[in-house]
Amino acid sequence: MRILVVGGGGREHALVWKLAQNPTVDRLFAAPGNAGIAREATCVPVAAHDLRGIVDLVEQENIDLTVVGPEAPLVGGLVDELEIVGRRVFGPPREAARIEGSKAWTKELCQRYGIPAARSGAFSDVEPALEYLDSLEPPYVIKADGLAAGKGVVIAEDRAEAVVAIRACLVDRVFGEAGATVVVEEHLTGREVSAFALTDGREVLPLVMAQDFKRVGDGDTGLNTGGMGSYSPVPYVDEATAARIWDEILARAVRAMESEGVRYRGVLYAGLMLTDEGPKVLEFNCRFGDPETQAILPRLRSDLGELLLACVEGNLSNYRALFSPETCVTVVIASGGYPAEYRTGVEIHGLGDAEAVEGVLVFHAGTAEREGRVVTAGGRVLAVSALGATAAEARARAYEACSRISFEGMLYRRDIAERVAQEGR
Ligand code: AMP
Ligand code: GLY
Secondary structure, X not given: OXXXXXXXXXXXXXXXXXXXXXXXXOEEEEEEOOOOHHXXXXXXXXXXOOHHHHHHHHHHOOOOEEXXXXXXXXXXXXXXXXXXXXXXXXXXXXXXXXXXXXXXXXXXXXXXXXXXXXOEEEEOOHHHHHHHHOOOOOOEEEEEOOOOOOOOEEEEOOHHHHHHHHHHHHOOOOOHHHHOOEEEEEOOOOEEEEEEEXXXXXXXXXXXXXXXXXXXXXXXXXXXXXXXXXXXXXXXXXXXXXXXXXXXXXXHHHHHHHHOOOOOOEEEEEEEEEEOOEEEEEEEEOOOOOOHHHHHHHHEOOOHHHHHHHHHHOOHHHOOOOEOOOEEEEEEEEOOOOOXXXXXXXXXXXXXXXXXXXXXXXXXXXXXXXXXXXXXXXOEEEEEEEEEOOHHHHHHHXXXXXXXXXXXXXXXXXXXXXXXXXXXX
């Protein structure tokens, strides 16, 4: 089998690493990939959002299965384009990717089908948005409807801040068309968790949960990022809560879309808040999480290629996903300045020493090769994952590996999985 992975981040490196273990895979390609992916796959310089370029590559290289990592090509319709030319592709078609591509559409779906979610309203004019705002208590949550590269959510402490965020979206169009509609949402409190399930459109196969650390600074301070670390499993989700997450949220969402005539295939990712009233949806994503994937796939004992193919071919009910009971902790190493301005082209040292730590896998995100050296090429540079019998052991291994890596300006959080490790689970 010849597989193409679309994307070039830490998530895609983890996907490539795991897919490479399938004995029927004889060639792996990535577009565009990165320096780490290049060790296991042929990297082709085609951007993930270049739909025409990806379709051409699939035809040229006679790819049997394309696995799409990021949301933009899914929301843009890459799956539809590949299916038109008769190619197998893992991921939802454009219409189904709306579950991530339009928060307003998804909110309505949740309301209609009783999927527990934060109370919210969607508006394209300022006045009614403000009226709705006044029916909620501060802090307020303001979200751009469409894709905004993780920057479209504002938690406003007071009304004045909320008004600024609503106007920025609807009037100043800081997110362009993605902000032509704004979602105003009640603020939920609790612990967050990311839950992932595979589906072929009928069968919904729960995978596992992970926690993502979104803020750049220790103790959840500073700016929101794409994710600074993660770990899996999540011990504070009890069995009853987990059952509700799989049944009342993920499976129900797939059924809801089916009832609407939308067949969802691929992985469905629910970003959840565990509130006093039970788990509630903050967002759905139409892809694997980054950096959650880097903490989940090291635990997967089943063959990933077979599972993804089963989603595409509609026979997922014949498969099970087995996971190691070990904990995997992932620490993201970023460029100094991230998520704002940062330098690239900085040489990275110590990768081999880091990989020598027991249980450790170093996934590359923003890296490139220059004259035989690995240099930084993005904001999130590496995702250092470590397996351990306990969260404490996995965490110690991950941080030992991080301490062996160095590059000018590098930054990482010191408190990934600290709380669960202290809780002794
Ligand atoms: P999203 O992109 O929708 O996941 O939002 C990014 C982050 O904003 C989430 O991971 C949460 O930490 C926070 N967030 C989003 N919606 C809410 C909400 N309704 N209440 C509290 N926090 C939220
Ligand atoms: N970890 C957050 C995301 O993948 O959207």
